[in-house]
Amino acid sequence: MGASADSPASRSRTHRRDVPTAPRFLRVLLPALLIVAWLVAAGVGGPYFGRVDEVSSNDRTAYLPDSADATQVEQLAEQFTESDAIPAIVVITAEQQIDEQTGTRLDEVTQALSALDAVEGEVSPALPSEDGLAVQVFLPLDPESDLAAAVGEIQAELAADLPPGLTGHVTGPAGFSADLAEAFAGIDGLLLGVALAAVLVILVIVYRSFVLPLLVLSTSMFALCAALLTIWHLAAAGVLLLSGQTQGILFILVIGAATDYSLLYVARYRDELRRTKERWPATLAALRGTLEPVLASGGTVIAGLLCLLLSDLKSNSALGPVAAIGILFAMAAALTFLPSLLLLTGRAAFWPRRPRFEPESADVGADPAAHGLWGRIALAVRRRPRPLWVLTAVVLALGCLGVTQLQADGVAQSELVLTESTAREGQEALGEHFADGDGSPVQVVLEQSRLQDGADLLLAQDGIEAVSVASEDAPGGSAPVTEDGVTAPGPPGSPAPDPTVVSGDVLVQATLADAPDSAAAEATVRSVRAELDAEGIDALVGGVTATSVDTNDASAHDRALIIPVVLVVIALILMLLLRSVLAPLLLIATTVLSFGTAMGVSALLFDHVFAFPGADPAVPLFGFVFLVALGIDYNIFLMTRVREESLRHGTREGVVRGLAVTGGVITSAGLVLAATFAALGVIPILFLAQLAVIVAFGVLLDTFVVRTLLVPALALDLGRVLWWPSALWRRGAP
Incomplete structure (x- = not known):
């Protein structure tokens, strides 16, 4: 008796007929050429790992906007001292x-x-x-x-x-x-080594294979080499700005994203190998099933990262295109290099657990109960969806309360490095025996005619110990200024030197009474600026402390501007992808809730476990961009499959099937991404350590709670209303 039109065997034959044939030489030549191209890119780009410091800078002033007072003073000061x-x-x-x-x-x-x-x-x-x-x-x-x-x-x-x-x-x-x-010296070696080792262990455990993890890691490293090659030359040409912080984030982001996209392809390819004996049709079918979610996911991350171009801080705006280039190469490698490797290796890549040709059981969406643990979880979520999503949302909301403990208003420069610091010890010794502000004065550029007015105003500040003016005629290049005017730094009776005048302006330097990176010094700078403005003195205030003030202010501005823009951009992309308005809004809401919980719990860890001195104002912004943009990845992986199943089986059944099928790959991807970001913690920089905690915890929370419980339960409770106002919403099936 022949197979029915809807039997697995019939579906397998139909599937094979739909796959376009290609000459054998093309099926070998095309992947071989792609592999060679990536080998060349990696071979050329690999040596640039040791040359990033040639085109990078950690100077905080270089990343301020050109309009900032501290930036302008930095540029003008060289004219007064003739030295940079x-x-x-x-x-x-x-x-x-x-x-x-x-x-x-x-x-x-x-x-x-x-x-x-x-x-x-x-x-x-x-x-x-x-x-x-x-x-x-x-x-x-x-x-x-x-x-x-x-x-x-x-x-x-x-x-x-x-x-x-x-x-x-x-x-x-x-x-x-x-x-x-x-x-930052450990970025090229230690950071990469820890990240790759963590990913390798996870992949070996997940796939119980020795070959496949190496192929996936090769994909990630080749993507990183090609991205670094491109970014290095753009930075050398002055198109992009690089810092150690940006470099570390780039490495982690490319490895994590490329591995995630690779896992999505591997899952599809393994399923297709069960449907067909031939590698070529399996490859094409896997690419068709992977292309849309990877392009949508990568495009969403790139769009979110490019929102950083709106930042006033060049360190933030530079990260946007740098990271976007990295994501672009991660997508390209996962969709070209890895499929080529798997096409040539076939089932051998999965050794010793090679997928067998089993067309009778290859319909992966047929029965959630056939998908082991994730099938059982999907069926459990279906039983009581409303109490489950309400309880989950309440618990997450309680975690958000910890955000009130986050002290993201900046930290002292001496606290940026978490290991022992001779500079920090020297700063403490300086404060014990000298004026804390020695060597890092407040620099004020003002008109020569207002020199004495400006000096009197500075001397009246409690946080100012002494005032001097740049002078080529004075020993050491500066002369003291008192209430009686410019005085001679030499023996009594010596003639007072003339200030150095550039375009009618002079450079006044004020020694701070407090450490230049302290909150008290920053308050003094803000007070000086306010007093100068109130007195009608046209002046620019710069220096080390002013740089910190301007950086913190710019970070706060960026946070208030960019976060809403990222939400709007990602919501619009999801609406186009899911052909719905309500579903993207709900997904955005769950992602924001997850972010709030991650920030709240992290704030408590910072205060009571790690005893961090505070946080940079950019920490919430970076945490938001990465968690929301990357968290949306898992929404896309899940909901594109849910929509695919809903078109055939109705929304509620589609949710159960989608969760059962994607649960394993999303969990693996989440573990990999959390592990790679956690690797940032090996670099003893406060900002990177805090970002590692926030993103690693947030990704795990997103993977095991939001994508596993909250989103599926909410979708099950809403039914086809989820797809409003698309055609899927108007269909009769719930």
Whole structure:
């Protein structure tokens, strides 16, 4: 008796007839050419991992908008001092008062430091503290030099030359920049190694195969090599800005996204190998089933990332296109390189658990109970959907309450690095023996005619210790300014030097009473700006502290602007993809709820487990962009399959079937993405550690709670209303 028109065998024959045939040479040549092309891209791009520092910068001023006061002062200051050197402050402390003999020895140490290759310009003498227990030396360092290496040389010189009982530290802008460079040094090796190892372990456990995980990891690494090759040349041409932070996020994002897209293809390909014996039709069918969700998912992530172009901070706006390029290559590799590898290897890629040709059981949507654990979960969700989604939503909402504990108003520069820091120790020693603000003054550019008015206003501030004006005629390049005007820094009776005037302006420098990266110093800068404005003095206020103030303000502005834009953009994309209005709005709402819970729980962890000093204002923005954009991936993976099943079986049955079929691949993808972002925690930078916690926890929450319980239960409760106002909503089946 022949097979019925709706039998599995009949469907398999029909499926094979629908697949276009191709000459054998093309079926071999095309994947071979694609593999060779990716091998070439990886071979050329691989060496650029060790060259990223050639085109990257961690200078915070470089990422401020051109209109920011701190940016303009940074540019103008070079005209007054005729130097763009980066100051390093050497602080030397003693256990007992420094005598004349020790002072002479310290002068010799200072001379040795001035002879170092990275030192550019005049080095100050060893300036003693009032208590006689410390001295400080100002070293101008060449901005083109390797600051980490230069600071290392200074520390080595101090260790070799300082007499017993003396301790030296290097702090100031150069010291903190060197700390950051050292912390980011592990990105190329440690970060990649940890991320790839974590992904490899997860893939081996999930697939119980040794070959397939290597093919998937090769896809991720080749995508990263090609992306890095492109981004490096764009950065070298000045089109893009790169920093260590952007580099770390790029690596993790490409590995995680490429692996997720690869897992989606692998799941489809394995199902198709059960339907047909031939690899070519299985490949084409798998590509047809994978293409739409991967393009929609990647397109959504890219759209969300490109919203960062609206940012005032160049560090944020630069991340958008950099990460978008990475996602583009992740999509390309998952849809070309991996399918080519699997086409050539076939069932052998899944060894030792090779998928068998079983057309009679190949209809993966036939029975949710046939899908093991995820089939049972889908059936359990169908039994009591309303109580389940209400209870889940309430629990998630309670988790959101922790957001009130998040202190995302900025942290001191000395707190950015989580490991031991000689710059931080030097800052503490500086504050103990000298004015905290020494070496990092507030810089004010104002009209020469208002010099005394500006100086009087600064001297009246409680947070200002002293005021000076840039002067080429004065020793050290600056002359003190008191209530009586510009005074001579030399012996009494010396003539007062003339200030350096550029286009009618002078550069006034104010020594802060507090550490330049402290909240008190930032309050002083804000007060100075307000007072200058109130007095009608046209002035620009810059310096290290002003850079932090402007950065925090720009981050807060970005957060308020970009988050709503991202939501609107993603909602519109989902509406086009799902041909519905209500479903995308509900999916966006569940994603926002998941984000709020992730932020709330993370805030409690930051305060009570990790004891972090606070958070950068950009942390919520980055957490939102990654969690919402990447969380939507799983919505797309789930809901495109639900819609596909709903067209054949009705909405409620489609939800159950869609959850049963996609549960495994979504869980695997979620575990991989969480593991890759968690790897950011190995880089001892506060921002990256906090981002690792937020995104890793948020992805796991999204995977195991939102996509498994909340969204399916809500869809089951609503039925076909979910698809309003599309044609699927107007159909009779619930």
